[in-house]
Amino acid sequence: MIVTTSWYLILAALIFAIGAVGLLVRRNPLVMFMCVELMLNAVSLTFVAFARDLDDIGGQVSVFFVLVVAAAEVVVGLAIIVAVMRRRPGATADDLSVLRG
Amino acid sequence: MLAQVEPIVTPEIAWTGLVPLIILGGGAVLILTVWSLAGRYLPSWSSSAVAAAIALGGTAGSIHLWLRVTDDDRGPFGVAANALGVDGFSVLLTMLISVATALCAVLAMAYLEREKLDRPEYPVLLLLSASGGVVMAMANDLIVLFVGLEILSISVYVLAAFHARREQSQEAGMKYFVLGAFSSAFFLYGIALTYGATGSTNLIDIREYLAAVVLVDDALLLAGFAFLLVGLGFKVSAVPFHAWTPDVYQGAPSPVVAFMASAVKVAGFAALLRVFVLTFDQYADDWQPIVYAIAVATLLLGAILATVQTDVKRMLAYSSISHAGFMLVGVEAASAQGTEAVVFYLIAYSFLVIGSFAVVGIVSGEGDSHTSVSDFAGLSRRRPWLAFLFTVLLLAQAGVPLTTGFFAKFLTITAAVDERSWALAIVAMISAVIAAFLYLRIMVSMWLADVDTERSAALPIPVTTGVVLVLTVAFTMVFGIWPEPIVDLARDAVPALIRG
Numbered sequence: 001m002i003v004t005t006s007w008y009l010i011l012a013a014l015i016f017a018i019g020a021v022g023l024l025v026r027r028n029p030l031v032m033f034m035c036v037e038l039m040l041n042a043v044s045l046t047f048v049a050f051a052r053d054l055d056d057i058g059g060q061v062s063v064f065f066v067l068v069v070a071a072a073e074v075v076v077g078l079a080i081i082v083a084v085m086r087r088r089p090g091a092t093a094d095d096l097s098v099l100r101g
Numbered sequence: 102m103l104a105q106v107e108p109i110v111t112p113e114i115a116w117t118g119l120v121p122l123i124i125l126g127g128g129a130v131l132i133l134t135v136w137s138l139a140g141r142y143l144p145s146w147s148s149s150a151v152a153a154a155i156a157l158g159g160t161a162g163s164i165h166l167w168l169r170v171t172d173d174d175r176g177p178f179g180v181a182a183n184a185l186g187v188d189g190f191s192v193l194l195t196m197l198i199s200v201a202t203a204l205c206a207v208l209a210m211a212y213l214e215r216e217k218l219d220r221p222e223y224p225v226l227l228l229l230s231a232s233g234g235v236v237m238a239m240a241n242d243l244i245v246l247f248v249g250l251e252i253l254s255i256s257v258y259v260l261a262a263f264h265a266r267r268e269q270s271q272e273a274g275m276k277y278f279v280l281g282a283f284s285s286a287f288f289l290y291g292i293a294l295t296y297g298a299t300g301s302t303n304l305i306d307i308r309e310y311l312a313a314v315v316l317v318d319d320a321l322l323l324a325g326f327a328f329l330l331v332g333l334g335f336k337v338s339a340v341p342f343h344a345w346t347p348d349v350y351q352g353a354p355s356p357v358v359a360f361m362a363s364a365v366k367v368a369g370f371a372a373l374l375r376v377f378v379l380t381f382d383q384y385a386d387d388w389q390p391i392v393y394a395i396a397v398a399t400l401l402l403g404a405i406l407a408t409v410q411t412d413v414k415r416m417l418a419y420s421s422i423s424h425a426g427f428m429l430v431g432v433e434a435a436s437a438q439g440t441e442a443v444v445f446y447l448i449a450y451s452f453l454v455i456g457s458f459a460v461v462g463i464v465s466g467e468g469d470s471h472t473s474v475s476d477f478a479g480l481s482r483r484r485p486w487l488a489f490l491f492t493v494l495l496l497a498q499a500g501v502p503l504t505t506g507f508f509a510k511f512l513t514i515t516a517a518v519d520e521r522s523w524a525l526a527i528v529a530m531i532s533a534v535i536a537a538f539l540y541l542r543i544m545v546s547m548w549l550a551d552v553d554t555e556r557s558a559a560l561p562i563p564v565t566t567g568v569v570l571v572l573t574v575a576f577t578m579v580f581g582i583w584p585e586p587i588v589d590l591a592r593d594a595v596p597a598l599i600r601g
Contacts, residue, residue, distance in 0.1 A: 009297075016290060023283055032279055039286035043293050050297035059296055062244050066289065069251045073282055076255050080262050080274050087268065093279075096272045099348040 008049035016042035027092040029081050036077075040070045112182035119180060120162040121195050122235050125202075128155030129228035136221035145219035146565075149210040152224030156203035156231060163199065166192045177597045179241060183305055186241035190596035193444065194238040194371045201363040201451045202231040204569050208356040208459055211563030215467055216264060216354070223263060227360065230256035234368035241598065243292040243302040246372055250288065250336070253368055254281050257361060261353040264469065273352025280335065280345040288332020294325035304380045305598045311383045319384075326388050329376060330395075336369035337425050340398040347410075350418035354469060355462035358414065362421050362458070363451035370428055370443055378435050379596050385435045392433045393525060400426030400532035407539040413461055414472045416539055417454070420498060423536050424450050427513050430529050434516040437595070442512035444591040449505035449577070453497050456573030459566050460491040466560070477543060478550035483560055488547045490574045495540040497577045500533050504581035508588070 019038030026032055044063045051059025084091055116123075132155075136148050170177045170189050177188035185191075206227055213219040233252025240246035258281060262274020292302060298321040299307045316322060331342060338346040350358050377388055403423030410416045424446075431443035464480065464487075465472050481488040497504035510533060517526040580587050 016286075019286070020283070023279070029275070029279075033282075036279075036282040036286060039283075040289065043286065043289045046290065046293040047296065050293065053297070054300050056300060058302060059293075062292075062296070062302060065244050065248055069248065069285075072251065072255055073285075076258050077278055077282065080258065080271070080278050083262060083265060084271050084275050087271065096275055098269050098272050099276075099352045 005049050005053040009046060012042045012045040012049065014042075015039075015045070027094055029084070029091070029093060032093065033074075033077050033081065036073070037070060040066060115178060115180050118166065118178065118185065118187040118239075120166070121159045121199065122232055122239075124155060124159045124162045125199070125228050125232040125235060128152070128158070129225045129232065131155075132221055132228070133225045140221055146210045146214060148219075148221040148224045149206050149213065152228055153203040153206035153210075155228060156199045156206060159199035159231070159235075160196045160203070163192050163196045167196070171593050177599045179305075179600050180239075183303060183600050184242045184245045185236070185239040186304075186598065187239065188597040188599070189594040190375070190440070190444070191239040191371070193590060193594035194367055194447070195235045197448055197451060198231055198234045198238065198364045198367055201360070201367065201455060202227060204452075204455045204573070205356050205360040205363070207565050207569050208359060208455070208462060210565045212354060212356050212462055212469075212566075215563075216469060218264060223260070226256040226260050226263075230260070230360070231364060234364050234371075237368040238371040240372070240375070241304050243295065243304065243307075243376070246376070247285075247289055247292060249368070250332075250372070251285060253365060254285065254336075257281075257357070257365060260357045260360070261349055263357065264354050267352075267469065269352035269470075270354060271352075273349045276345055277349045277353070284332050284335030284342065287328050287335075291325045291328030291330075291332055294321055294328060298322035298325055304375065305600060308380045308382075308598055311381070319387075322384070323387060326377075326381065326384070327391070330388070330391060333369055333373050333376070334395060337366055337373065337428070338422050339395050339425055339429060340402045340422065341395075343399070343403070343422050346422055347415045347418040350421070351412055351414045351472070355414075355458045355465060358417075359455045359458035359462075362417075362454040366421070366425065367447050367451060370432070370447055373432055374440055374443060375596055378432060378440060379598060382435065389433055389435060392429060393522070396426055396429035396433050396525060397528050398426075399423065399429055400528055401535075404532040404535035404539070407536060408542070410539075412473050413464075413477060413543060416474075416543065417457055417461070420536060420539060421454065423532055424498070426532060427510060427529060430517050430522075430525055431513040433522065433525065434520040436516060436520055438519055439513075439516040440596065441588075441591045441594070442509075442516040444594050445512050445587060446509040448587055448591070449497075449509040449580075452573045452576045453494055453506060456494045456570055456577070457491070457498070459570045459573070460487060460494070463487065463560065463562055463566055474543060474546050475550075477546045480547040484562065487560075487562060487570075490570055491547065492544055493574050493577065495544055497581065499537040499540045502581075503578070505577050505584065505587070507581065508584045512588075 019035045022035035047059040047062045233249045236249030258278040261277045264270035299310045334342040403419050407419030428443050428446050431439040497506035500506045500510040514526045
């Protein structure tokens with residue numbers, strides 16, 4: 001059985017969908033955050049698969065940019081989560097409901 | 102499979118094209134350094150004042166670029182191996198983002214002092230975010246666009262949560278962060294699929310490829326369009342990706358909201374126009390119906406939901422959604438005229454919304470919590486001039502003639518009519534009528550309702566905020582009567598995809 005590029009693309013699409021659905025259904029801020037990372041990594045896999053398929057280095061370079069951006073997002077995201085948790089220990093996404101109208 | 106090692110060729114970089122970016126980014130680093138070392142010897146408002154000066158420096162640094170790109174002999178050019186494009190469009194929007202940043206930095210001076218938040222992080226993040234917006238306006242490559250988007254967004258996530266003692270501000274930051282990261286992932290997936298379909302992330306290469314090759318199976322490309330549209334739709338708060346907007350506008354500090362509604366929206370629409378109208382023009386028949394549907398939903402939902410709100414910040418959030426709908430009408434036209442209309446709209450709306458949130462920042466009082474419509478009751482008797490200026494801004498947002506808001510709506514609707522999108526033009530006009538009700542409600546509260554005796558005494562108007570307010574109202578009225586200079590600027594702001 002030959003593993004073609006489309007296998008990787010389908011796998012990436014599945015991981016992306018798991019991340020997206022996870023973000024929508026889970027209530028723990030940290031888990032939601034992990035789901036975002038899952039989505040970003042699925043995109044990285046897509047980039048690498050296409051780069052291999054197109055025989056082009058550009059897609060692989062893109063992954064480095066994605067990694068750096070994801071790291072920056074982790075720093076800021078965790079800081080905001082920690083700030084929220086300090087005020088309200090054990091808060092879930094449902095508890096963040098001061099703003100409504 | 103170790104091939105012979107090729108030397109890495111680094112591109113020539115035309116540094117002149119990067120001057121505004123260097124001023125904004127370098128200025129942020131400068132403030133961070135100086136104020137961490139010597140901050141305690143400097144007055145607390147000084148960092149924001151310097152940030153405003155640096156942002157104005159960014160505008161001044163763009164003027165020579167503007168003269169160059171509008172000169173017929175020289176014209177637009179690409180920078181850093183065509184990753185960034187300097188054309189009339191990107192230079193004008195760079196200036197707009199810089200001016201908006203300067204105004205928001207001035208607004209922040211009094212706000213941060215009142216809320217005892219005066220730390221240098223605020224102006225630093227503001228300038229960094231502005232530099233991200235400038236990268237987005239200039240980006241000629243999807244990956245560069247993504248990096249710009251993240252520089253812009255990550256700074257604003259922190260700014261939204263900046264009022265660390267207010268639960269609402271933290272919640273706004275958290276919501277904006279989660280949904281922003283979610284939309285960025287969609288945007289990135291769109292880039293990956295477009296890359297897979299066209300073999301490049303560079304917009305010039307993509308456009309040439311799509312012009313030269315007829316794709317047998319364009320499913321990958323169309324999926325890429327859809328994901329890119331979702332990502333950018335979140336940033337410009339188009340329906341159905343608008344859910345974060347009211348909550349974040351309500352919870353975030355007022356000067357930050359002014360920045361989100363002006364500079365962030367400018368950068369988002371810059372990306373929409375450059376990617377869809379300019380690069381994917383061959384496939385306009387495929388993406389136009391989707392933008393059409395989104396524009397209709399954004400126009401109507403924004404206007405209708407705005408009328409049932411009781412909080413002025415939420416009202417202005419929904420009104421900003423409906424304004425985004427108007428700009429989407431210009432995007433949907435996919436013509437030079439549509440682009441011109443959107444650029445004009447962005448200029449007019451940025452000043453309007455900064456002025457409006459300056460008023461909200463004053464009325465909300467210490468703690469930034471008095472933002473319901475009843476808090477505006479009797480404003481005409483407490484502060485008649487403030488009520489008058491706010492009325493002008495609200496009338497302009499409603500699109501009353503003799504204000505820039507009127508010409509903004511007029512130009513987008515004309516662009517839609519010229520492309521024979523009659524129905525869309527009619528929906529836009531209906532939405533304007535519904536939204537007018539919302540602005541009237543705030544005005545009625547200000548001029549006709551009884552004075553709230555408890556807070557009738559103290560409503561200090563800081564000089565800096567007053568200056569911003571007068572400037573924005575003056576801009577709205579002067580160019581509302583005499584719009585030609587701004588229309589000419591918008592017409593000269595032609596986007597181009599040019600190498601070298």
